Amino acid sequence: MIVGEQKPFDEVWEMVRSFKKVLVFGCNTCVAICHAGGGKEAEILASLIRMKAAQEGVAMEVDHLAVERHCEPEYFTPVMEKVRTYDLVLSTACGVGVNFLSERIGTIPVYPGIDTGFFGAVPQAGVFTELCAGCGKCILHLTGGICPVARCSKSLMNGPCGGTNKGKCEISPEVDCAWYLIVERMKQLGTLDKLYEVQPPRNWSTGLYGGPRRVVLEHIRDLEEQDEKQESQAGGTDK
Amino acid sequence: MKSGSNLERVIASGKPAVTAELGPPMSADPHEVIKKAGMLKGYCDAANITDCQTAVVRISSIAAAVLALQAGLEPVMQMTCRDRNRIAIQADILGAAALGLKNCLCIAGDHQSFSAAGRLKGHPGAKNVYDVDSIQLVGILKKMRDESLQEGGDKLEVPPKLFIGAAFTPGGDPMDYRPYRLKKKVDAGADFIQTQGIYDIEMFRKQMEVVRNLGVHERTAILGGIIVPRSAMMLKYMDASVAGVSVPPALIQRMMKARDAAGDDKKKAKELQEAEGIRIAVELIRQVLEIPGIKGVHIQAIEWESAMPEIVKAAGLYPRPTFND
Ligand code: SF4
Ligand code: SF4
Numbered sequence A: 001m002i003v004g005e006q007k008p009f010d011e012v013w014e015m016v017r018s019f020k021k022v023l024v025f026g027c028n029t030c031v032a033i034c035h036a037g038g039g040k041e042a043e044i045l046a047s048l049i050r051m052k053a054a055q056e057g058v059a060m061e062v063d064h065l066a067v068e069r070h071c072e073p074e075y076f077t078p079v080m081e082k083v084r085t086y087d088l089v090l091s092t093a094c095g096v097g098v099n100f101l102s103e104r105i106g107t108i109p110v111y112p113g114i115d116t117g118f119f120g121a122v123p124q125a126g127v128f129t130e131l132c133a134g135c136g137k138c139i140l141h142l143t144g145g146i147c148p149v150a151r152c153s154k155s156l157m158n159g160p161c162g163g164t165n166k167g168k169c170e171i172s173p174e175v176d177c178a179w180y181l182i183v184e185r186m187k188q189l190g191t192l193d194k195l196y197e198v199q200p201p202r203n204w205s206t207g208l209y210g211g212p213r214r215v216v217l218e219h220i221r222d223l224e225e226q227d228e229k230q231e232s233q234a235g236g237t238d239k
Numbered sequence B: 001m002k003s004g005s006n007l008e009r010v011i012a013s014g015k016p017a018v019t020a021e022l023g024p025p026m027s028a029d030p031h032e033v034i035k036k037a038g039m040l041k042g043y044c045d046a047a048n049i050t051d052c053q054t055a056v057v058r059i060s061s062i063a064a065a066v067l068a069l070q071a072g073l074e075p076v077m078q079m080t081c082r083d084r085n086r087i088a089i090q091a092d093i094l095g096a097a098a099l100g101l102k103n104c105l106c107i108a109g110d111h112q113s114f115s116a117a118g119r120l121k122g123h124p125g126a127k128n129v130y131d132v133d134s135i136q137l138v139g140i141l142k143k144m145r146d147e148s149l150q151e152g153g154d155k156l157e158v159p160p161k162l163f164i165g166a167a168f169t170p171g172g173d174p175m176d177y178r179p180y181r182l183k184k185k186v187d188a189g190a191d192f193i194q195t196q197g198i199y200d201i202e203m204f205r206k207q208m209e210v211v212r213n214l215g216v217h218e219r220t221a222i223l224g225g226i227i228v229p230r231s232a233m234m235l236k237y238m239d240a241s242v243a244g245v246s247v248p249p250a251l252i253q254r255m256m257k258a259r260d261a262a263g264d265d266k267k268k269a270k271e272l273q274e275a276e277g278i279r280i281a282v283e284l285i286r287q288v289l290e291i292p293g294i295k296g297v298h299i300q301a302i303e304w305e306s307a308m309p310e311i312v313k314a315a316g317l318y319p320r321p322t323f324n325d
Helices: A009-016 A039-056 A073-083 A095-105 A178-189 A192-196 A218-233 B006-013 B031-040 B061-070 B086-098 B112-116 B134-147 B178-188 B201-213 B232-241 B249-260 B266-290 B305-314
Strands: A002-006 A021-027 A061-067 A088-091 A110-112 A114-124 A127-132 B017-022 B046-049 B075-080 B103-107 B163-168 B192-197 B221-227 B294-300
Touching (some): A009 A088, A021 A039, A039 A061, A061 A073, A178 A192, A192 B178, B006 B017, B017 B221, B031 B061, B061 B086, B075 B086, B163 B178, B178 B192, B201 B221, B232 B249, B266 B305, B294 B305
Parallel strands (some): A021 A061, A088 A110, B103 B163, B192 B221, B221 B294
């Protein structure tokens, strides 16, 4: 899932203070699980903004709304007409949602209500940890299922640096050293010998460094196009 | 000869090599580098010029290395993977070689969060690079030198003739993997190795036994790291906080005894501890040099370069070899 955190309220207020009609727009998938931007959080944030506006004597109408997902049009298309009646949408979806809605909404600004962090898991209630950085070329089979790209502070590829301290990373005693974990895990799996090989410099272009990425599944796209054609030939029913 | 550096020649001669360390200043003034180089000159075969150690901005390693070279001290430039991608690294390596530098130590480099650890503000918000790691960096330098090829495969007209170094933290976690990681550095092409500071000789002996069983000591020159202790407090700090360094309690007690002998006299406590620190360093040097497979020592007298002559002389490592040509 994508993990995000609520922005400090003062920062949010600075963003919204000059608008007259604001919609706090939540997303009920990832960011709801991490209690940052689901329907409930959108509702609370809307009332905080209303209170602050009242306090500051700013005339502002603030509503809230949430849909299941902000990253596929079918979820927000049904509410778009209402959404377009506001002069600011404060989206508490992840950054993907903010971008995606921005491109489709027309001339209304969409501002971020949360700080989007990382791809993570929920090891225990209220704890979220980063486990993958979406590098575009997964090597977990070489590292015992523990990711050095995301979890080693230096994204090292050939074992622990000299900073490993009692199993923790040099950046903080609170952060596990990924390479310590990898070595221990490989021992457990009886595959430590994989770590005796030198890993050559990586091709990072599969990740963020190769420019924005896109995946196109030709067969799915073709199917959709066929469906659309058939529908229009059949006289075109409203979708 | 791979590089013809003084360090390489001393190692090839079979005599124990001595390297030192010179930290460039947070200043555009060259005089401090020149002054430190003057103090170290003649007491080591080459001196490491740190590359923004602890992620603090200082005169760059290459520039300070050239200043040291001009002052008559052979430098070991350091190259961290923190601040440069493979394009900048290779460009700097070509430049360094063109300027006459002949040794390069390849290291990952301290994370930028270190820069704000002490009293400094540092740059903890900096973006790091880590395009390649230290082992890959060693491999890139070797490919440039021996195959006249850039990492990407393009040809180099004149290759950089560098003596390639890497670091080894024998006491780092997970300890049983460390000798194998050292072997990877040597497989990648490390000609010499400088270890993290060693106080726990027993631990180092055991690690070196594994290293010898892997045959690594025959394919590279391992220089044992000595960090000259200056006070009981420093030893305690290193034992508690420096990764991969453990200090036997007996050594800490020796320093505390030296300190306590001075009573309330702070100046005397400093003198007594420094004298004891030099004695400890000399003992460690002797013990490290006795371990089979060790080809020299890397002595770090941090911000205390003036102690080097006494230490090197007392350890029987003076004068340093010279070559006529
Ligand atoms: S190797 Fe890449 S894809 Fe695999 S877990 Fe790590 S960041 Fe994610
Ligand atoms: S201590 Fe471990 S996790 Fe941290 S940078 Fe070094 S190898 Fe990576």
